[in-house]
Structures are given as structure tokens and as C-alpha cells.
Amino acid sequence: MSALAATERLLIDRIGQRGDGIAETATGQVFVPYTLPGETVIVDADRAERRQLVSVVSPSAERVAPICPHFGDCGGCAMQHWDLPRYREWKRGLVVTALSQAGIEAPVGDTIDAHGNGRRRVVLHARGRDVGFTAARTHRLVTIEQCPVLAPSLAGAITAARAIADILAVTKKPLDIQVTATESGLDIDVRGSGALSSSRSAALVLVAERLRLARLTRHGEMVARRAAPTVMMGRTRLELPAGAFLQPTIAGEETLANLVLQHCDGATMVADLFCGVGPFALRLAERARVLAGDADIPAIAALTEAAKTPGLKPIDAQVRDLFRRPMIPSELKRADAVVFDPPRQGAQAQAQELAGSRVELVVAVSCNAASFARDARILIDGGYRLTSVTPVDQFRYSAHIEIVARFER
Numbered sequence: 001m002s003a004l005a006a007t008e009r010l011l012i013d014r015i016g017q018r019g020d021g022i023a024e025t026a027t028g029q030v031f032v033p034y035t036l037p038g039e040t041v042i043v044d045a046d047r048a049e050r051r052q053l054v055s056v057v058s059p060s061a062e063r064v065a066p067i068c069p070h071f072g073d074c075g076g077c078a079m080q081h082w083d084l085p086r087y088r089e090w091k092r093g094l095v096v097t098a099l100s101q102a103g104i105e106a107p108v109g110d111t112i113d114a115h116g117n118g119r120r121r122v123v124l125h126a127r128g129r130d131v132g133f134t135a136a137r138t139h140r141l142v143t144i145e146q147c148p149v150l151a152p153s154l155a156g157a158i159t160a161a162r163a164i165a166d167i168l169a170v171t172k173k174p175l176d177i178q179v180t181a182t183e184s185g186l187d188i189d190v191r192g193s194g195a196l197s198s199s200r201s202a203a204l205v206l207v208a209e210r211l212r213l214a215r216l217t218r219h220g221e222m223v224a225r226r227a228a229p230t231v232m233m234g235r236t237r238l239e240l241p242a243g244a245f246l247q248p249t250i251a252g253e254e255t256l257a258n259l260v261l262q263h264c265d266g267a268t269m270v271a272d273l274f275c276g277v278g279p280f281a282l283r284l285a286e287r288a289r290v291l292a293g294d295a296d297i298p299a300i301a302a303l304t305e306a307a308k309t310p311g312l313k314p315i316d317a318q319v320r321d322l323f324r325r326p327m328i329p330s331e332l333k334r335a336d337a338v339v340f341d342p343p344r345q346g347a348q349a350q351a352q353e354l355a356g357s358r359v360e361l362v363v364a365v366s367c368n369a370a371s372f373a374r375d376a377r378i379l380i381d382g383g384y385r386l387t388s389v390t391p392v393d394q395f396r397y398s399a400h401i402e403i404v405a406r407f408e409r
């Protein structure tokens with residue numbers, strides 16, 4: 001077969017939910033990453049639904065140069081090639097589409113950009129001595145030298161991950177190295193190495209000292225600690241548990257929290273469900289009593305400790321599996337407002353309990369438009385009105401979008 005016969009020419013119609021361009025063809029939809037609406041492109045002519053871009057014949061006027069040399073190979077970013085205003089409209093459209101597929105009409109605001117100065121938390125992968133991110137939709141490692149999406153406070157993350165990978169390469173195990181920027185320096189949790197010999201552990205301690213890491217843990221167990229890895233949440237300083245969930249950008253956390261605070265204005269008692277280490281609970285407690293719940297034991301322990309900060313109203317933080325044991329209406333009867341911020345699966349069981357409650361105000365925070373729309377449908381069927389939806393973009397260049405929504409009855 002000639003080189004020409006192995007390619008195909010397609011016209012890209014629109015961008016799909018995962019950031020790929022979509023072409024309508026006689027045999028169905030074809031997905032082509034790194035393309036834009038209106039572009040004529042040449043792709044690999046195989047039978048796959050997702051094709052590889054060979055070249056762009058007629059580039060869109062909205063096409064811009066990517067900010068990273070690894071873009072197109074590294075799977076971390078999907079959308080660096082689209083100008084930001086159009087990209088933000090597309091992100092808003094993801095929310096509008098998910099709601100309309102659930103039969104919901106609601107006022108969806110403009111996307112708020114919450115990239116700020118970049119990601120303060122990253123998971124790097126190591127295979128042997130190589131460190132990087134995986135390519136899109138495969139486990140192939142793309143070695144990276146730089147990542148312009150990271151905040152300056154994570155500048156040492158790749159160097160630190162390489163130093164750790166060098167020591168652990170002999171284990172021949174794939175590693176996930178989570179690096180978080182804290183006030184006192186980098187906080188690193190290494191996963192996947194298995195048990196370590198005392199000489200490897202000692203070598204890791206030396207790396208932690210040399211690179212002045214705040215803390216180094218392995219599967220959450222302490223390897224070295226130079227300083228308490230702390231972050232500010234509103235006026236409160238919190239010591240992070242190892243490997244804890246944290247909103248990926250500071251601007252993202254502040255934007256989500258400010259929207260939550262605005263919606264809960266005037267409430268004197270708020271339930272914060274799926275609270276994590278408490279970025280909403282600790283800010284809410286500057287003005288209201290809080291009932292907080294999450295399944296993560298170390299996160300609740302950290303929140304309980306931070307809640308002792310003088311000047312905060314009481315926070316009753318409970319370890320609770322809210323999928324299996326959602327808060328029931330009688331437990332929420334004193335709450336003026338309920339905030340929930342579940343993982344990607346959403347909060348179906350909790351939404352069902354809220355639907356049968358008398359809580360007047362529910363603020364839903366979500367990182368998944370599809371599960372959000374499903375939970376919104378449950379609340380609306382239970383008598384709530386969806387009065388405001390705000391898309392928040394803290395995963396710039398990806399297909400992820402956060403949502404803050406207000407439900408009233």
C-alpha cells in the first residue's frame with residue numbers, strides 16, 4: 001500500500017467531551033486529537049474510531065502554538081492548541097450539554113478561569129530512571145524535562161522525582177510520585193515501590209535532606225520530615241496528611257470556596273459533605289457552625305486538628321462513607337445549607353436523601369459534568385430549583401471542568 005493510500009482526509013466538525021475533534025463520515029464518527037472545528041486534516045486511515053493526526057491541511061484561525069514542547073505526545077494536556085476564549089466556551093458547553101442530556105434547563109454562567117499560577121500538585125510516573133507522564137490513553141511513559149502547567153512552587157518536582165526514581169529503579173516497579181507544594185517546601189508521597197531495604201530508605205532520607213523536602217512518605221508512611229507540610233485554608237493553617245486530596249490550583253480552591261461562601265451567605269449552620277481536609281469547612285467556620293463528613297480518616301483527623309484554631313466556630317468532623325451511609329434528613333434538619341463535593345462518581349445516594357429533606361439550600365460542587373447532571377436531576381425531581389451553575393476551570397488545557405451549582409427549595 002502506498003503512503004498516500006494509508007491516510008485519509010477529514011473535516012473536523014466539533015470538539016467532543018474528551019477534547020478530540022470529531023469528523024462525521026459515511027461510516028460514523030471519527031475522533032482526531034489535537035484538531036479544531038472547521039479544520040481539514042489528514043489522519044491515519046485505519047479502522048479505529050480514534051485516529052492519529054498526520055497533518056492539518058487548513059488550520060483554524062483559532063489555532064495557537066502550544067506552550068509546551070511535550071504537547072501532542074504527553075497525555076497530560078489535550079487542548080493547548082486552541083485559543084483560550086474559545087476553549088473556555090467549549091468548557092462551558094460541556095456543562096450545558098450534560099445538563100440538557102439530563103433534560104435540565106438552567107442558567108449556566110461563563111467559565112471562570114482558575115488556573116492562577118498553575119498546578120500546586122502533580123503525580124509523576126517513573127519507569128526505571130525515566131520520569132514523566134503517560135501518553136494519552138496508554139501506559140506508555142513520556143519522559144518530560146519541563147511542565148509549564150505547574151506552579152513555580154513545584155519547580156523542583158521533576159528533579160526530586162528523578163532523584164527518587166534513581167534510588168528505586170532497582171525495584172523495577174512502576175512508581176507514582178505525588179508532589180505537593182506546601183508553605184514549607186515539597187511534600188512527596190511515593191507509591192508502588194513495595195517494601196524497601198534499609199539502605200534504600202537511608203538513600204531516600206539523604207535525598208529528602210539534600211533537596212530540602214518538607215516531607216517524604218512512602219504509601220503515606222514517613223520516610224523523612226524536615227518541616228510540617230502546611231497550607232493555608234482561609235485564615236487557618238492546616239497540616240496536610242500524606243497523599244491527601246487537595247484542589248489542584250490555589251486559585252481553583254479559592255474560587256470554589258468563594259462561590260460556596262457566597263451561596264451560603266447568612267447560613268449559621270452548614271453541612272459540608274465530602275469535605276476532604278476542609279477547604280470549605282474551615283472557611284465556612286469563620287462565620288457558621290459546620291457539620292463535616294468524609295470517608296478519608298487522615299483527612300478528617302487533619303481537619304479536626306485545624307478546627308482547634310482560635311476564632312473558628314465549631315466544626316463537627318465525622319469519618320463517614322457517604323455512598324453507603326449518606327446523611328439522612330433528620331441529621332441535616334438543623335442545617336441552613338448543605339454543600340457536597342463528591343469524587344467523580346458523584347453523590348447519588350446523598351442526593352436521594354437530600355431530595356427527601358427540608359434543607360432549603362444545597363450547593364453542589366462537582367468535577368464531573370455527567371454525574372453532576374444525574375445528581376441534579378435527583379434534586380430537581382425532589383423539588384429543588386437549580387438557580388445557578390458556574391463552570392470553573394482549574395485544569396487548564398484538559399477536558400476536565402469543575403462546577404458549582406445552587407439548588408433552592
Ligand SMILES: C[S@@+](CC[C@H](N)C(=O)[O-])C[C@H]1O[C@@H](n2cnc3c(N)ncnc32)[C@H](O)[C@@H]1O
Nearest residue numbers: 274275276294295296320321322323341342343
Ligand atoms: C473532590 S474531593 C473534595 C474534597 C474537598 N471538598 C476539597 O475541596 O478538597 C472528594 C472527597 O470525597 C471523599 N470521598 C470519596 N469517596 C467517599 C465516600 N464514599 N464517602 C465519603 N467521602 C468520600 C474523598 O476522600 C475526597 O475528600
